[in-house]
Amino acid sequence: MNNTPTHASSPTCATTERDENTTTWVEFSSQSLQHNVRVVRRLGKDCRILAMVKANGYGHGANWATRVLAPFVDGFGVARLAEAQCLRAQLPEARIVLMGSRLGEAQYRWCADNGVETVVHDEHVATQLAAMSLPRPLSVWLKLNVGMNRLGMSPEAFCRSHPRLAAAPGIGHIVHMSHFSDADDPDPSETRKQVARMRQCSGQFGEVPLSMANSAGIIAHPDSHGSWLRPGIMLYGDDPTNTLSGDLALKPVxxxxxxxxxxxxxxxxxxxxxxxxxxxxxxxxxxxxxxxxxxxxxxxxxxxxxxxxxxxxxxxxxxxxxxxxxxxxxxxxxxxxxxxxxxxxxxxxxxxxxxxxxxxxxxxxxxxxxxxxxxxx
Ligand SMILES: Cc1ncc(COP(=O)(O)O)c(C=O)c1O
Structure with a gap:
């Protein structure tokens, strides 16, 4: 255990080593984090893993989490441009995907220039990006709304946007994605419908890499695995379906x-x-x-x-x-x-x-x- 705390951005915080007088603290276990990512790997053997480290690695410290996870995963998911910028500074080569943000042209240029992939959940943005001349190709994750009604395009907008982006010189590769609303529900029927909607839409464009599964999808819906898994909470030790046991049981980080x-x-x-x-x-x-x-x-x-x-x-x-x-x-x-x-x-x-x-x-x-x-x- 490293006994020197790493928080201490506030001048009132002591930076002394932990001893019997340290009142309140959090401990993070890299062994447990590694165990949990191995569980993801076992559940989705042939898939690539985009480890979700948004919100400061779900509060665990994004720098630390990415350092521990880097040898085991294929990329990292964040939710804010500032998070992508910090991560890029730390990991010059890593694949980074920026989820669910609303960016301006300058920010898209920054993403392209720095090899940060962005989620495109809006047809207007898809059209804007397809028309932009970018410093380097921008890779995009095109998002379909399969039922959550939070972000993502309608099937029609999705099917118009894909060919526009695929033909645009400024766009690199394309991944198709969606996000489940009910994957942790013991009743699998809604998630099955959402998987079918995604496959139906994506299948019209041949073999495009597909990403649907969050933690609950990874655990409870193997048919949703596709090319890329996007585990978040299970990496940090919570099983949203409460079903994993034995060697697959997750450990709190x-x-x-x-x-x-x-x-x-x-x-x-x-x-x-x-x-x-x-x-x-x-x-x-x-x-x-x-x-x-x-x-x-x-x-x-x-x-x-x-x-x-x-x-x-x-x-x-x-x-x-x-x-x-x-x-x-x-x-x-x-x-x-x-x-x-x-x-x-x-x-x-x-x-x-x-x-x-x-x-x-x-x-x-x-x-x-x-x-x-x-x-x-
Ligand atoms: C788009 C997207 N994918 C994946 C995840 C990971 O979800 P979970 O932490 O439930 O695995 C999230 C988390 O909110 C998300 O917003």
């Missing part, structure tokens, strides 16, 4: 930790925290933990949300505040001030914490704040 900073006994009838949301009906032992919503732990976490202390689960008790939260340790043994507390990660899946809080692991991962020290191992 991020573990969010803190420490107990105080312990007190309260009597029946006493409350805890702001508004005394939690009211004890019997005597309770309460630990105060040095993490709060200022670190990215959700303020709306309800009483009962699990935390992990020395391998034992304990329920959140009382409203989460900015720097602290409180947990009922009455049923735990051998717990003292200074002990580590896992908020989510190894031993406590982020998806489970997310379920209590009405959210998903994606949001928890991307909300850990800058003041939290990051240790990559």
């Amino acid at each position: 991020m573990t969010f930790k803190s420490r107990i900073v105080a312990i007190r006994d309260i009597a029946a009838g006493e409350g805890i925290g702001y508004s005394r949301r939690y009211r004890a009906t019997q005597p309770r032992r309460i630990a105060t933990v040095g993490a709060g919503y200022g670190d990215g732990y959700p303020r709306h976490a309800p009483d009962g949300t699990p935390l992990l202390i020395k391998g034992q689960r304990a329920p959140l008790a009382g409203r989460v505040s900015m720097d602290l939260l409180t947990v009922d340790i009455s049923d735990l043994v051998d717990v003292s001030v200074g002990d580590e507390v896992t908020l989510w990660g190894e031993g406590l899946p982020a998806a489970e914490v997310g379920q209590h809080c009405g959210t998903i692991s994606y949001e928890l991962f991307t909300r850990v704040t800058e003041r939290v020290a990051r240790y990559h191992r």
Whole structure:
């Protein structure tokens, strides 16, 4: 483990090595990230992998994630031009695809000049790009709307745009893509329809490389694999279908930790925290933990949300505040001030914490704040 944290963009953040006084931190496991990408490789043996590292590698650190993943994947997916620019500076040769952005001419020129591929989800943009004279050929991922109704062209616009782009001298290669709305639904019928729509449209243009599958598609819909897989959350250890097991079970990459900073006994009838949301009906032992919503732990976490202390689960008790939260340790043994507390990660899946809080692991991962020290191992 590298004990020097890498966050520290804020002057108030300590850059000291981690010791028993470090209150709140996240650990990232490169072994788990490598394990998870091998799972993707096993599920989609003959496919290329575009690892999604948008939103700072789903909160794991895009620089670190791309460094660990580079030997195992064929390219990286981002969602903002700034992300593509950072990644290009770090990886001069990597294949980079910019998803879902709205760019101006200057930005398209930058993409062409720097070998960054862009998703084209709008017919006007396809026409504009086909007419542009670009410094180097721009490779594009032409997107069909198969049912999500968020981005992507109608079948008619898609079928008009493909030949225009294919004939344009400024355009490099073309990939056909779509994005599923329901791939994690145990009922496969909607995704099957969406696969069929994509294949029907793309098939009119011969053997064009095809990309449909996000994590849930990779796991639950082998028929959607096509040429390029686009795994995101499964790389970081969450299985949106909850079906992988054994050697294919995914491993959490991020573990969010803190420490107990105080312990007190309260009597029946006493409350805890702001508004005394939690009211004890019997005597309770309460630990105060040095993490709060200022670190990215959700303020709306309800009483009962699990935390992990020395391998034992304990329920959140009382409203989460900015720097602290409180947990009922009455049923735990051998717990003292200074002990580590896992908020989510190894031993406590982020998806489970997310379920209590009405959210998903994606949001928890991307909300850990800058003041939290990051240790990559
Ligand atoms: C276009 C596109 N492809 C792939 C992904 C990866 O999805 P997941 O993280 O569910 O694997 C995303 C994520 O939102 C996306 O927007």
